[in-house]
Amino acid sequence: MRVIADVNITPLGAGASLSSHVAACEEIIEEAGLKYHLHAHGTNLEGSWEEVMRVIQRCHDVLHERGAPRVDSSIRVATATDKDQSLEERVNKVEKRMR
Amino acid sequence: MRVIADVNITPLGAGASLSSHVAACEEIIEEAGLKYHLHAHGTNLEGSWEEVMRVIQRCHDVLHERGAPRVDSSIRVATATDKDQSLEERVNKVEKRMR
Amino acid sequence: MRVIADVNITPLGAGASLSSHVAACEEIIEEAGLKYHLHAHGTNLEGSWEEVMRVIQRCHDVLHERGAPRVDSSIRVATATDKDQSLEERVNKVEKRMR
Amino acid sequence: MRVIADVNITPLGAGASLSSHVAACEEIIEEAGLKYHLHAHGTNLEGSWEEVMRVIQRCHDVLHERGAPRVDSSIRVATATDKDQSLEERVNKVEKRMR
Numbered sequence: 001m002r003v004i005a006d007v008n009i010t011p012l013g014a015g016a017s018l019s020s021h022v023a024a025c026e027e028i029i030e031e032a033g034l035k036y037h038l039h040a041h042g043t044n045l046e047g048s049w050e051e052v053m054r055v056i057q058r059c060h061d062v063l064h065e066r067g068a069p070r071v072d073s074s075i076r077v078a079t080a081t082d083k084d085q086s087l088e089e090r091v092n093k094v095e096k097r098m099r
Numbered sequence: 100m101r102v103i104a105d106v107n108i109t110p111l112g113a114g115a116s117l118s119s120h121v122a123a124c125e126e127i128i129e130e131a132g133l134k135y136h137l138h139a140h141g142t143n144l145e146g147s148w149e150e151v152m153r154v155i156q157r158c159h160d161v162l163h164e165r166g167a168p169r170v171d172s173s174i175r176v177a178t179a180t181d182k183d184q185s186l187e188e189r190v191n192k193v194e195k196r197m198r
Numbered sequence: 199m200r201v202i203a204d205v206n207i208t209p210l211g212a213g214a215s216l217s218s219h220v221a222a223c224e225e226i227i228e229e230a231g232l233k234y235h236l237h238a239h240g241t242n243l244e245g246s247w248e249e250v251m252r253v254i255q256r257c258h259d260v261l262h263e264r265g266a267p268r269v270d271s272s273i274r275v276a277t278a279t280d281k282d283q284s285l286e287e288r289v290n291k292v293e294k295r296m297r
Numbered sequence: 298m299r300v301i302a303d304v305n306i307t308p309l310g311a312g313a314s315l316s317s318h319v320a321a322c323e324e325i326i327e328e329a330g331l332k333y334h335l336h337a338h339g340t341n342l343e344g345s346w347e348e349v350m351r352v353i354q355r356c357h358d359v360l361h362e363r364g365a366p367r368v369d370s371s372i373r374v375a376t377a378t379d380k381d382q383s384l385e386e387r388v389n390k391v392e393k394r395m396r
Contacts, residue, residue, distance in 0.1 A: 276369050
């Protein structure tokens with residue numbers, strides 16, 4: 001099952017400056033070879049259910065290794081049986097409908 | 100890795116009445132043997148990362164089988180290395196701190 | 199407009215122990231007179247759109263006052279025009295459909 | 298209070314094709330003059346707490362007017378007292394930290 005996902009990962013107890021931790025996650029996503037798009041409140045991911053969840057789990061592991069005793073994620077997942085979706089298409093379809 | 104998760108699953112294109120679809124998911128969760136708590140905006144889940152994600156994936160599958168061409172989930176996941184967490188403890192700890 | 203909402207508020211840069219901070223928010227919600235239900239991954243809220251959003255904003259304010267330089271919330275909001283919803287009814291309707 | 302928010306709005310009972318509904322929301326956001334960024338799983342918003350919440354409420358109203366008996370939103374809100382944040386800065390800071 002293909003998914004279009006979005007994840008916002010927050011390490012807790014590792015200070016208020018999160019950008020280096022978020023960057024460590026982005027590198028994991030990039031190494032995994034998933035299509036992704038970083039935005040101001042998370043990261044869009046495209047791949048199979050298993051790939052996407054494995055990458056998010058790996059980000060939790062790495063943030064714990066970097067010293068965060070707690071890690072929280074907020075994840076959105078969309079699956080569809082009536083069409084193949086891609087990150088770009090989902091954006092393009094909305095933009096085309098705007099006046 | 101143990102997780103305390105929360106999931107809100109929404110079938111799209113299967114009408115506005117969602118309770119029978121949500122009930123079908125709850126049964127999947129119950130059959131999986133996970134500890135869970137149904138609330139007004141989702142379901143708390145306690146288990147291993149793999150178990151929890153497999154159950155949510157199974158809910159997507161079943162909602163597609165029940166006729167929803169699209170299924171969206173909003174998931175929260177918390178992991179901790181400094182303590183074992185349970186659904187009850189997380190609630191109890193807050194309630195104890197309230198005046 | 200009535201809403202059934204759910205909020206999970208996370209203070210960042212205020213340590214990994216969140217229960218006292220969450221308890222401070224619960225007291226704000228209680229003082230506001232909103233119907234609420236605390237669960238393991240957030241709090242269900244029932245009220246008007248304005249009341250609910252004002253209470254969540256007040257929680258952000260208080261967590262900043264308690265020393266968190268950053269506060270993140272994950273919020274779910276449901277509105278309906280075809281029926282009046284309550285926290286209990288949303289749970290009861292699902293439980294009735296389970297075998 | 299300035300916020301960096303992210304919203305994913307889902308009309309229920311209005312069919313599985315959501316792009317025209319999402320486009321209607323994007324137009325509301327644009328008319329409101331808020332800085333925004335559409336991505337594959339929602340829209341980043343930058344503005345005051347009140348402005349952002351009023352725009353999201355207006356989107357719920359419009360989707361109900363367009364025929365959806367139920368509308369669900371998943372919202373992320375970040376506030377900060379130690380710095381001014383912008384949509385671009387949040388992305389740039391992460392990208393700078395990536396190898």
